[in-house]
Amino acid sequence: MQPSDNPRTHPPRTRKSLSHDLMIQASWQRCNKYGLDQETTPADAIVSQGEVRDLQYHHNFLINTTGSEVLPYYENILANSSCLIMLADQKGQVLNCWGDRRFMAIQKRRCFDDGARWSEKVNGTNAIGTALATGQAVQVQRDEHYLKANRFMIGSAAPIYDTNRELLGVLDVSSDAYLPQAHTLGMVRMMSQSVENRLIISKFGQEEFLLTFNTNVDNLDSQWAGLIAFNENGTIISANRRAEMLLRFELALASVEEVFGIRLFELKNQPEGQPVLVNALGKYKMYAMVKRPENPMALAPDYRDRLPVQTETYAGPTLEQLALGDMRIERCTRMAKAVTGKEMPLLIQGETGTGKKTFARAFHHASQRSAFPMITVNCAVIPEDEIEAELFGYQNPDKGSVGLIRKAHKGTFYIEEPAELPMSAQTRLLRVLEEKKVTCPDTGQNWSVDIRIIAASKTSLKAQVTTGQLREDLYYRISGLNLELPPLRERTDQIALIHHLHRSCKESSQPEYLSEEVLSLLTRPAWPGNTRQLLNVLQIALAMAGDDEIEAWHLPDDVLTEPANRDLSTGMTDKTVITETQTPARISTITETPYLSADQETNPALLQQANQLQHSIADETLKAYTLHKGNISRTAQALGISRNTLYKRLKELGIRS
């Protein structure tokens, strides 16, 4: 059907229902208010490839969940009818499409590409935009579209709500009108309900109880059954829309015991798959079925209390911010981004200080695991006899920690130098990765763990397999996506990195600018520092420069002269001598200050700044040393330095000879 020639001021009346007509009328009024022109072609609805990728990346979980719920409908019901299923976000931007576009003219197809905007503001009255504007399912007939360009099709759309009932997006089926349209709207509603149910199950099924209920025992497995998630204490923490419709009751934070008139203990111990007849709210006869958490950890709340909850907000660089122009790093970030939504392990290799852990953190925070912790362990610094307990926990959990692996549950487990693990621990780690369980060897008790492993190493793990230091099967388990980070000296984006590091550690009152002279000193090939050392140098220079611009003489002498035996990671030279140590909490005298040239030493302000820096390193070292009761490995780990560096610092502090 051709669009009418003259713009109309009102939508056509249909015989569908009064409320439908009112909905369309209200939408047209909104479009008039937005100043839309019915003759417009919504060309500005198209966005760049980069924006599309970011959008899809952000909504990865919704896209995957929708795909798995929608495709069976498409394959079984819609495959032979020419139609397009679209998933859009809460702003109406298309995230993904399934189906085919043959029903539309070739020149129109771009408007249905990923990233296209179907909000009412851009595309006038249309199923996606109007469902979003009203929060309701809607079918928009051909002539009901506000823009003439869209009047060749019929769209049916239903909103999708997240587990907190926030509008998350919308699902739409569009075709050129030859589908049985009443069915299509029903089907879209059903698909969106399936997606919502799947979101609840994915979010809560692992650790909380799920309860499905319905009026009839035969349709407990339908999308239209009520679905509730409740916690250990019987508090309802999520419910699908259907649950509230069936009970006509707001369920958020209600007690499952009170709602269903059954004791919590009985409900939790109901045999799985066996429906129970309940009298909901004292008036509705319903059949209910309980599914216990997949993860038994949820059954031990006291235990769970000890697991860390991620509260920090991530302030480090994102994957995008890591790519500053070096081709090799850009390739790594691109490949990593492609697998954030997948369960693939990562293996990051590169010299010390190349930014492996920084990369892993950026990756973790870009992944769907970001709400959970990233736990890190460096196998090279933990004594052999302690490593198993550190990783897998103590046999008697009351004695101590649940172990680092369980702490990473649902998050990321970053393991440095896995080849340093004793063979027995390698075997246990392999078993954990294969079975997704941590098992207590004595009692046989086990705990499910869902972790993404990121392994990191300064040397080639493959070579360590050859020398027999690393189990080959463990290597293959952990080497999913292999990334090699280039050392600083080979990076082509050194200047951009220096600016980035400088910005990230300078005070707001300090100048943004770095002079050509400073930049060329820090990038000259003769200076062999790695990224960690570069950061240290900048921190020292900033401390020296105060509120002034960094000048060449603010840089440590070593950057200029490169003496041997300099350990920039500690900020001390071999010449540094701290002669007098007081109690472990305080150092009072530093006789020789590194990094100051002769004329700088005459400047009392600079001397004081340098002293302060030395004091803070010494204080930090001593605090950690005292806290870990003199345990070298643990202190070194807490400070993020090698055991050798720690020994050196302690020697300089006069604590060890």
Ligand SMILES: Nc1ncnc2c1ncn2[C@@H]1O[C@H](COP(=O)(O)OP(=O)(O)OP(=O)(O)O)[C@@H](O)[C@H]1O
């Ligand atoms: N791109 C970056 N942006 C900001 N800081 C960075 C970046 N790359 C590295 N750093 C900083 O450099 C230091 C070393 O980085 P990181 O610990 O990630 O390196 P690593 O390769 O894991 O080191 P190691 O092998 O010695 O454990 C850290 O202080 C980190 O904050």
